[in-house]
Amino acid sequence: MSTIELEAGPRGGAPAPAAPPSFAPKSGPRALRDNLARIVMWGAFVLGVIPLVWILVSTILKGGSMLLESQWWTNSQAGITDRRVGGGAVHAIQGTLIQAAVTTVISVPVGVMTAVYLVEYGRGRLARAVSFMVDILTGIPSIVAALFVYALWVTTFGFQRVAFAVCLALVLLMIPTIVRSTEEMLKLVPNELREASYALGVPKWKTIFKVVLPTAFSGIVTGVLLGVARVMGETAPLLVLGPYTPVIVTDLFATNMATLPTMINQSRSENLQPALDRVWGAALTLILLIFLLNLLGRFVGRFSKVKS
Amino acid sequence: MSTSITGRSAVDELPGPDGRGPLHGDGAGTGRLGDRLFGGAATASGIFVIALVTLVGVFLVAQAIPALQADQASFLTSREWATAGAEPRFGIVDLLWATVVTAVIAMAIAVPLGVAIALFITQYAPAWLSRPAAATIDLLAAVPSIVFGFWGLTIAGQYFEPVATVIDRALGWIPFFAQPEDGPSAKSTLAFAGVILAIMVLPIVTAISREVFAQVPTAHKEGALALGATQWEMIRTAVLPFGKPGVISAAMLGLGRALGETLAVTILLSSLNDGAAFSSSIFSGGATFASKIALGIQEANTATSTGALIAAGLVLFVLTFVVNAIARVVIERRKAFSE
Numbered sequence: 001m002s003t004i005e006l007e008a009g010p011r012g013g014a015p016a017p018a019a020p021p022s023f024a025p026k027s028g029p030r031a032l033r034d035n036l037a038r039i040v041m042w043g044a045f046v047l048g049v050i051p052l053v054w055i056l057v058s059t060i061l062k063g064g065s066m067l068l069e070s071q072w073w074t075n076s077q078a079g080i081t082d083r084r085v086g087g088g089a090v091h092a093i094q095g096t097l098i099q100a101a102v103t104t105v106i107s108v109p110v111g112v113m114t115a116v117y118l119v120e121y122g123r124g125r126l127a128r129a130v131s132f133m134v135d136i137l138t139g140i141p142s143i144v145a146a147l148f149v150y151a152l153w154v155t156t157f158g159f160q161r162v163a164f165a166v167c168l169a170l171v172l173l174m175i176p177t178i179v180r181s182t183e184e185m186l187k188l189v190p191n192e193l194r195e196a197s198y199a200l201g202v203p204k205w206k207t208i209f210k211v212v213l214p215t216a217f218s219g220i221v222t223g224v225l226l227g228v229a230r231v232m233g234e235t236a237p238l239l240v241l242g243p244y245t246p247v248i249v250t251d252l253f254a255t256n257m258a259t260l261p262t263m264i265n266q267s268r269s270e271n272l273q274p275a276l277d278r279v280w281g282a283a284l285t286l287i288l289l290i291f292l293l294n295l296l297g298r299f300v301g302r303f304s305k306v307k308s
Numbered sequence: 309m310s311t312s313i314t315g316r317s318a319v320d321e322l323p324g325p326d327g328r329g330p331l332h333g334d335g336a337g338t339g340r341l342g343d344r345l346f347g348g349a350a351t352a353s354g355i356f357v358i359a360l361v362t363l364v365g366v367f368l369v370a371q372a373i374p375a376l377q378a379d380q381a382s383f384l385t386s387r388e389w390a391t392a393g394a395e396p397r398f399g400i401v402d403l404l405w406a407t408v409v410t411a412v413i414a415m416a417i418a419v420p421l422g423v424a425i426a427l428f429i430t431q432y433a434p435a436w437l438s439r440p441a442a443a444t445i446d447l448l449a450a451v452p453s454i455v456f457g458f459w460g461l462t463i464a465g466q467y468f469e470p471v472a473t474v475i476d477r478a479l480g481w482i483p484f485f486a487q488p489e490d491g492p493s494a495k496s497t498l499a500f501a502g503v504i505l506a507i508m509v510l511p512i513v514t515a516i517s518r519e520v521f522a523q524v525p526t527a528h529k530e531g532a533l534a535l536g537a538t539q540w541e542m543i544r545t546a547v548l549p550f551g552k553p554g555v556i557s558a559a560m561l562g563l564g565r566a567l568g569e570t571l572a573v574t575i576l577l578s579s580l581n582d583g584a585a586f587s588s589s590i591f592s593g594g595a596t597f598a599s600k601i602a603l604g605i606q607e608a609n610t611a612t613s614t615g616a617l618i619a620a621g622l623v624l625f626v627l628t629f630v631v632n633a634i635a636r637v638v639i640e641r642r643k644a645f646s647e
Binding site for chain 2: 030031033034036037038040041042044045047048049051052054055058059109110113114116117118120121122126127129130132133134135136137138139140141142143144145147148150151152155156172175179203204205206208209229230232233234235236239240243261264265268276279283286287290291294298
């Protein structure tokens with residue numbers, strides 16, 4: 001269309017426009033608006049970074065000294081009141097790690113297999129329903145997940161509030177993250193790999209197990225690590241299902257277990273300096289743990305065999 | 309790596325490189341024992357997920373019904389929350405109000421800011437800054453909710469006091485923005501809880517908006533620039549219209565998170581006294597669904613008091629369900645356009 005008109009112009013003898021009509025060089029209000037927009041975007045980014053830097057700096061300033069004492073990493077809070085300085089966070093660190101590990105062990109098989117189903121097997125209505133339910137699970141508030149486990153574990157079965165119940169609530173929050181990230185990685189595995197495997201007579205399940213999953217492995221690990229990082233900071237399920245305890249507990253079913261978030265929650269209500277120091281110390285420890293997992297996840301992601 | 313912090317991605321629903329839709333198996337199963345076992349296990353996991361969500365709904369409903377039947381007041385229209393004793397009276401109006409107000413404030417701040425940051429990362433930032441900038445905003449999602457709450461209460465909150473005064477002076481003639489005489493300090497108000505929530509959902513809004521903005525076809529952008537558009541005009545005419553559905557679903561997912569956020573809100577908000585008059589101001593205290601549950605479940609010792617909280621949790625579940633479903637529909641519709 002446009003080429004014809006361009007040719008028709010000179011041939012018909014009509015005077016060609018001397019200059020493009022309305023697109024004067026950037027000037028006046030247009031240039032102003034353009035520059036204004038650029039400033040606003042830069043400003044928005046700076047504004048977004050401020051809270052992050054502020055939180056990190058204040059946490060490091062207030063909690064850093066706690067982490068430098070060796071007893072922080074070796075002692076629990078057994079026998080130490082809010083008025084006394086001392087003790088460590090090893091009970092809470094250990095609790096956080098144990099619960100995260102148990103949650104991961106339960107969530108990974110279910111999450112990965114669900115993703116395998118969605119990508120490799122699923123068709124039709126059931127696949128749509130599963131995909132929709134994963135979406136719902138993604139959006140479920142952590143307090144509702146905790147409430148569900150409370151309704152199941154405490155009210156219906158009449159069990160005590162123990163560390164394992166917390167893990168169940170966290171599983172609910174972790175499964176959708178794993179499903180979504182694994183799904184994304186499996187989709188990136190080139191179809192030629194599967195077809196080559198089928199052509200060699202390898203059954204489908206072995207193809208998935210020996211070709212597809214290993215190819216996507218590092219990507220899946222990244223997704224899992226990011227999922228762990230997410231549930232580690234969750235506090236609501238702990239508040240509902242796993243009250244704080246100041247001593248080291250390793251039995252998941254015996255009683256409740258201390259974790260870093262509940263340690264923060266326990267000490268924050270006291271207006272006493274030793275307790276407040278411990279809040280910031282625990283907060284910094286938790287942030288460091290989560291950042292470390294995030295970094296590790298991104299690092300593993302670098303070795304991914306499939307590139308997006 | 310494009311694993312977003314929300315665990316879902318706008319590209320999920322696009323067809324794969326081979327043109328197949330996302331939800332089609334290739335039918336290569338052969339009915340061998342191994343195939344049947346493995347395929348069965350995969351299908352079982354999928355069904356397990358469906359069962360899990362169904363169970364959540366069923367259990368919450370089953371436990372809420374007895375309490376709702378015992379409720380002497382109207383659950384949907386009462387402002388009371390007295391679950392002890394033989395004649396419990398409780399309703400969700402106050403909770404709903406606080407939840408919606410904090411979430412709306414959070415979205416009013418986080419959506420424009422998140423979109424602007426996403427535009428900065430995808431369109432404005434120099435190449436060396438783009439990835440670190442994205443990673444930095446993502447890190448915000450790694451700060452636990454309880455740390456946000458405690459930081460807000462003990463450190464950032466005091467700086468909100470003058471902001472609240474300014475808003476009160478400028479817009480105080482509207483009841484919504486007026487500081488009540490006997491209201492709590494500014495850091496314990498719905499307004500400040502909304503601000504903290506905004507910081508918390510910012511990485512979600514940014515991550516998803518970023519992803520759709522990065523997908524804008526280069527031809528659209530270059531077309532606009534070739535017609536003489538400035539960079540901002542290019543963004544307004546090519547990037548934003550293309551990214552609009554993505555931004556809407558990002559906002560919806562952020563809203564879902566803001567509605568259910570617990571700890572930060574619980575730490576910040578000062579609760580209202582029993583029988584306090586209803587205040588429509590954003591500078592009053594209150595309790596959201598999540599904070600009410602978090603505080604109440606510790607002391608809940610009767611079937612009714614637990615059931616009342618579970619009923620509140622059910623309402624929250626339905627609320628987030630609806631919001632997420634809308635986000636999903638918007639994404640689906642975008643798919644229809646982009647194919």
